[in-house]
Amino acid sequence: MALEESYTFRRDVRELSHVAGFIKVFVAQHAIDSDAHFAVDLAVEELITNMIKYNPGGSPLIEIGLRKAGCQLIVTLCESDSPRFDPTRHEEVDLTAALDDRTPGGLGLHLVRRVVDEVHYEYAGRRNTIRLVKSIQCDHA
Amino acid sequence: MLDIQYDSAAGIRLHGRFDAEEVQNAERVFSGVNTSCVVDFEGLDYISSAGLGVLLATQQRLSRSGHELKLVGMTPHVRMIFEYAGFDFVFDID
Numbered sequence: 260m261a262l263e264e265s266y267t268f269r270r271d272v273r274e275l276s277h278v279a280g281f282i283k284v285f286v287a288q289h290a291i292d293s294d295a296h297f298a299v300d301l302a303v304e305e306l307i308t309n310m311i312k313y314n315p316g317g318s319p320l321i322e323i324g325l326r327k328a329g330c331q332l333i334v335t336l337c338e339s340d341s342p343r344f345d346p347t348r349h350e351e352v353d354l355t356a357a358l359d360d361r362t363p364g365g366l367g368l369h370l371v372r373r374v375v376d377e378v379h380y381e382y383a384g385r386r387n388t389i390r391l392v393k394s395i396q397c398d399h400a
Numbered sequence: 401m402l403d404i405q406y407d408s409a410a411g412i413r414l415h416g417r418f419d420a421e422e423v424q425n426a427e428r429v430f431s432g433v434n435t436s437c438v439v440d441f442e443g444l445d446y447i448s449s450a451g452l453g454v455l456l457a458t459q460q461r462l463s464r465s466g467h468e469l470k471l472v473g474m475t476p477h478v479r480m481i482f483e484y485a486g487f488d489f490v491f492d493i494d
Contacts, residue, residue, distance in 0.1 A: 275421045276401065296479055297446070297477045304448045308420045354486025358463055363453035370449055373484040 264288070268329055270311055270319050278323060279363040285325045286332075292396040294296065295332055299313055300326075300376035300392055305367035306336055306389055309326075313345035319386070330397030336389045344387050347380045401445075404429045410465030415443030426451065427493060430458040435467050442473035452485055459491060 267279040268274040279300060286296040287308065310317055317338050324335040338344075352369045353360075372378060377392035401413040406429050418426065439455075455470035459469050470492045474482070482488050 272420050274415075277417055279417070294477075300446065301448055301481070305448075308450065310450075317492055330445075352486075355489065358460060358490040361456055361460070361490060363449055363456055366452060367449040369476070370481065370484055 262328070263304065264356055265322055265324040266297060267320050267322045269340045270317060272308060272311060272323055281323065282325065289327050291327065291332060295393050295395040299332060299334055299338070299391070302371045302375050302391055302393075303334060303336070305371045306358065306391075308346055309346060310336070310338065313386075314342060317341040317344065328397070330395055332395050334391040336391075337386060339386045341387050343382045343387060345380045345382070346389060347378055369370075385388065402426060406432065411438035411440060413440045415442065417446040418444060418454075419446065419448045420450035423450050423454055426454045430454055433458060433462070433469075434465075436462070436470070436471060437467075440469045441471060441475070441478055442474050443480055444476065447478050447481055449485070452481070453488060455491070456487070470494065 264281075264285055266278070268278055271274075282300055282303065285291075286299075307321065310389045311322065318341045320338070322337045324337070326383075328331045337387070349368045350365055352365045359393050375393045379392075380391040381390075383386045401416050402425060404426060405413045412429065412433070446489050455469065461467055472494045474493065479493070482491065482493060
């Protein structure tokens with residue numbers, strides 16, 4: 260299997276299991292550790308659900324790319340012909356709030372930033388590109 | 401896919417993936433919980449903020465009548481997500 264694979268899916272929460280399956284196959288074929296798998300699995304779901312919920316004018320199709328580069332797993336999420344959607348700009352979540360004051364809002368993007376090492380965003384030609392970098396266990400580090 | 405088993409005496413057992421695709425399925429079960437309840441996470445491999453949201457809403461509803469969810473048997477990955485979300489302060493986790 261190539262070190263880089265991509266998959267295009269419909270902008271629909273019912274596609275999440277297919278996306279998770281695509282990630283699962285890639286990490287298994289490249290012997291990527293379970294910590295990195297879990298982190299990327301989570302970050303991708305959180306970003307896709309945010310794209311669907313908060314950027315309804317986005318493209319009906321979203322493309323995910325996975326690339327193993329040395330000791331890193333690099334994930335890209337792209338949508339063409341879409342309004343700007345920048346997941347790196349969000350309000351901080353109050354993690355110490357009392358139970359009644361808690362809301363799930365903003366939690367997803369907070370988790371993305373916690374579980375991956377880098378989150379990059381680019382908007383050019385009406386194309387949103389989100390790039391995640393996650394360190395993986397590597398024998399040659 | 402998320403499998404949920406609910407028994408009013410034994411509590412709730414979760415198995416599989418608790419993601420945004422499974423929220424409606426989970427809400428149907430958790431909305432039927434009206435007293436303190438143990439939720440067994442032993443078979444749960446994955447949870448996202450969507451799953452956390454269902455648990456948070458249930459905990460907030462139960463707390464108004466003096467009840468709560470008790471969460472047991474989490475895998476290290478799932479436990480990590482609860483800690484990152486600060487949910488270890490609002491749930492009894494064993």
